[in-house]
Amino acid sequence: MSEVDQQTCVRPQGEFQKSVSGLPEVLVTRRIPEAGLELVAEQCRVRRWDEDRPIPRDRLLKLCEGVEGILCLLTDRIDREVMVRAGPKLKVISVMAVGYDNVDLAEAGRRGIVVGNTPGVLTEATADLTWALILAVSRKIVEGDRIMRSGRFSGWAPMLLLGADFAGRTLGIVGMGRIGKAVAKRALGFGMHVIYFDPQRLEPALEQELHAQYVPLHELIAKADFVCLHCPLTEQTHHLIGERELSMMKPGAYLVNVSRGPVVDEQALTTALRQGRIAGAALDVYEHEPLLAPGLVELNNVVLAPHLGSASIETRNKMAVMAARNLLAGISGRVPPYCVNPPARKG
Numbered sequence: 001m002s003e004v005d006q007q008t009c010v011r012p013q014g015e016f017q018k019s020v021s022g023l024p025e026v027l028v029t030r031r032i033p034e035a036g037l038e039l040v041a042e043q044c045r046v047r048r049w050d051e052d053r054p055i056p057r058d059r060l061l062k063l064c065e066g067v068e069g070i071l072c073l074l075t076d077r078i079d080r081e082v083m084v085r086a087g088p089k090l091k092v093i094s095v096m097a098v099g100y101d102n103v104d105l106a107e108a109g110r111r112g113i114v115v116g117n118t119p120g121v122l123t124e125a126t127a128d129l130t131w132a133l134i135l136a137v138s139r140k141i142v143e144g145d146r147i148m149r150s151g152r153f154s155g156w157a158p159m160l161l162l163g164a165d166f167a168g169r170t171l172g173i174v175g176m177g178r179i180g181k182a183v184a185k186r187a188l189g190f191g192m193h194v195i196y197f198d199p200q201r202l203e204p205a206l207e208q209e210l211h212a213q214y215v216p217l218h219e220l221i222a223k224a225d226f227v228c229l230h231c232p233l234t235e236q237t238h239h240l241i242g243e244r245e246l247s248m249m250k251p252g253a254y255l256v257n258v259s260r261g262p263v264v265d266e267q268a269l270t271t272a273l274r275q276g277r278i279a280g281a282a283l284d285v286y287e288h289e290p291l292l293a294p295g296l297v298e299l300n301n302v303v304l305a306p307h308l309g310s311a312s313i314e315t316r317n318k319m320a321v322m323a324a325r326n327l328l329a330g331i332s333g334r335v336p337p338y339c340v341n342p343p344a345r346k347g
């Protein structure tokens, strides 16, 4: 068996395998929900990295050779090197995520490769997780859990793990896209005042519906009791929250990041948390994921989730199907239903 064959998983087995030779070849870089994989396997020969860990770079470079499409995850860096190794047949890169900062979009554009993502289907799950983190950090749920498990709970105590109230306090949302809006809607139920910043201000009617007030970024950082990040990672948002911004936050404020790790200078955050300059932080994403900034795990005022934003069964199934449909459209020369770089129309 060749090196590629050993890593290749063509599904379903049996009857399907008799007729696969004429089918386009694609790479699926990790085990994804069956619903998506089956759709792809009906129409393609699937090379798949079958281990439940990100595909190592050398395997990615080997397995992508000659494929027409790549269905990848946010953990895979799909850059020029990958596109060159894949070769001229590569037509589509389908990311099973809403964020696609792992793909070199400019290079894909130059090569006429369409790139798809999975917006919309993960909005509610990600907004829910954001609130789970807000609640967990400000009501000290994780610290409480540690106390219970370690047998240190000696009964109700008037001063035990006192957290923050929500009603009447200010939630600051940075990035008012789909997820930011869904987080804002939930804030109404908690009786919070919502302020937001986004390079694109919402229509007045929508601001009214969400009870959200537009403010400049630095005003938001200085006023919010909870600063929630929901912006994409771009050159402009890299280290959007650094030492300076952290020093502008209220001493009793919390930072919540459910966007991308590098939006926050994680070392600066660790220092601010250690020095108690802000009340706490809850993170779902990390600057050098899966690694954490030195010292972060030692702190009690931070809640750390392993990038779970969209991690509900239904949502991940929908994402897999959507990513599969984007891939299949690209393979057959159509623009994927959710395409982040649609080719310019001629004429």
Ligand code: GLV
Binding pocket: 074, 096, 097, 098, 099, 100, 122, 259, 309, 310
């Ligand atoms: C998750 O982080 C996503 O971008 O879908």
